Amino acid sequence: MAGRGRGAGEGEGITAGVSERLMFAYAEPTEETPLSLPELRPPAELPPPGGGAPQPASPAAIFDRIRKPLGRVSLPALRRSVAVAAATELDRGIGFLLVPVFLAAGVIYYFSLSTEPDLYRPLAAVALIAVCAAVSRSWQRTHLVFMATLFCALGFLAAKVETWRMATPMLGSEIQTRLTGRLVTAEAMANGRVRLTIDLMSTEHPTLRYAPDRVRVSARRIPPGMTAGSMLTGYVQLLPPTGPVRPDSYDFSFDSYFAGIGGSGFFLGDPKLIAPAEAPVGARIASTIENAREGIADHIRTSIGGSEGEIAAALIVGVRAGIPEEINESMRRTGIYHIISISGLHMALVAGTIMVLLRGAFALFPDFSSRRPVKKYAAAIALASIAAYLVISGIVVAAERSFIMLAVMLVAVLFDRAALTMRNLVISAIAVILVSPHEVVGPSFQMSFAATAALVGAYAGFADYRAGKATAPPAKRSFLGYLSRKLAVGVGGAAVTSLIAGSATLLFAIWHFQRVSPLSLLANLAVMPIVSLIVMPFAVLSALAMPFGLDGPFLYVMGKGLTAMIAISAWISERSPVDAVGLISIQSVLLATIALVIATMATTWLRLAAVPFALAAMLAIPHVRTPDVLISEDAHLVAMPIGGGELAINRERSNEFTTDNWKRALKAEDIVPPETFAKDALDIADPVDLPPGSPFYCTGDLCIGRHPSGAIVALAENRDSARPACGFADLIVINDATAYNPCRDPRVLVVTKRQLARDGSAAVFFDTQSATARAVIQYAVEKPYRPWHEQRKYTREARGLPPYEKPERAKSSQSSQ
Structure with a gap:
């Protein structure tokens, strides 16, 4: 009993605090002694063999100190140590922290299905699992499994209900x-x-x-x-x-x-x-708010002018369609585009500015401030302010999510709770998932919550480390030294914040956008002080002064801050290397997500379990094959990498958005347009004579190019022009919905406009091991269709019909207008 009491006491001491250290008892582990990790003394503290002052230890000595205790570790002791740590995590509430994780898993599973499920099945599953969870309360492990399954089922059901509730009618054809x-x-x-x-x-x-x-x-x-x-x-x-x-x-x-x-x-x-x-009443209210937004936006544009006025309108009322694309692109390349989208940063700065102003105003009345909870007053007014900011910004999803997060934190202040905690973040995540489940599979939700969770977890860990460490009182410094130290701390904190948030969102950004911002740390360090100290505070002051017509000076200062931000962004963007990184595997993103969840939510040594998942995520990044050919869903555009960072396309003028996306996915730097010849003027005796890596050569209704692997790609406008290519092409794309396969050779892959209309854009992969093997094609849309793809079956192209021709009567009616 004494042994068990001592083991339990050691377990409590081990698991108290985030920065606890688990130590090995250097005796052989027994049934009553839980396993713990070794406490390594710094090399400078290791005494020399003959005594005297401590000397630095050699790497071999350090390794020997680690190896000997680890060599005596037994599997039962490891299991007991894991059990102790797991029990401690449960006592600290990790079960609640994992609720949004399981909800999100259910949502992701629903949207990854290839067929649309019925509504009654997930309802029945939730009811059954809930009963099993209630019955199993006496068996803790079984109960935990059922609870995790229940939240996954609830996430699945929430996504299904949202899809059923939306039921958006989609146009079937042009x-x-x-x-x-x-x-x-x-x-x-x-x-x-x-x-x-x-x-x-x-x-x-x-x-x-x-x-x-x-x-x-x-x-x-x-x-x-x-x-x-x-x-x-x-x-x-x-x-x-x-x-x-x-x-x-x-x-x-x-x-x-x-x-x-x-x-x-x-x-x-x-x-x-x-x-x-x-x-209707709802429509009238929405119109009133929208007109107020537009009126404020026009006033801001007139007062500031230029691109700065457009960005100021985006920051204050969320109207950002007028920002020039070159400025948008420079901010994307430098990793500061998050400043434009109204999100957690803007909500936090608005709430912080309001609270600072109010606390300063209350400080002018010391008698009142000493008798009243002025901090709660400031939090309540800040909550009302960000609610108004949400409404005037158009209640976009990103702002809605950020409002929920900030509202939870401000309400925590009203009830004397810590504002910046993982529990508050979890509450906001649960609210967002249940209200808008589809946001879980989007980049905005994933990146914002990943960055916030990483920052909250890092802040909590650092706070616990500081709390458990005795510090000497700071030495007296001169005023200049004090300012220098504060500046260094501020710059260092901004750098660490940017580094943590950037690391947490890196793989999500690569997966969704196939790009990174190599100089984002530099850009954020240079720009964020301007945004935090000048742009957003003066934006808040201008909003407060606008009803009285006194906003001019504040908007002027805000505009000057935006001018500096634009200049810094453009300067860094011009010096930023190519940011396209190509495709990564979905497995790496999932593994990185698991690592992030463990690292941010665990508080004991179990957080070390994040390390193997993080390493596996890094190793799994290149486990994806880059397509050899990409085909647009309208069959108008085909792209093929030809080596040297060049991407060959079949049209002189192409859709800029599609081309830019393909460039990033295929890690191409330059676009190579086709070489066009007059009909019958293309002097190629045999297309097989084209060297590998040739761009497209077009004549009449036929274009021919050759992939670096040697495969020949032909693009035809109709079936008749495609027939000659059957003798030499490996891939034929026919831009005609009425055409069918003109080739008898099964090794030739033929893709028609009708197939693309039904199944979406396509990626083609050639067999690098066999020149005679048929190419493999992957379409973007699977069948049977989910509700957001049902309209595809009704297009003229999907039904094999020619393009619609307007009757002469309709033409003359339109021309008379």
């Missing part, structure tokens, strides 16, 4: 029609056009039988009096939402489905205002 609708938002873009989001009321000429509820279209200009809530009409060309530009990339149909956007396009003329109709 069409021209006259629409009538209510304007939701109008955003001026940098290219001079205006992007309109419209709730459809009716369509005519032709009338759409399955019209979407909401569309997003652009116009050259809009009437002066058109604002949110206005009724408008006009002739538009609408297109269904597109799929991923390549397999495993961002799915625009998925995003449109959960945003409620059923189609996109552009006005063929200018929209016209019509007599307003009675709008």
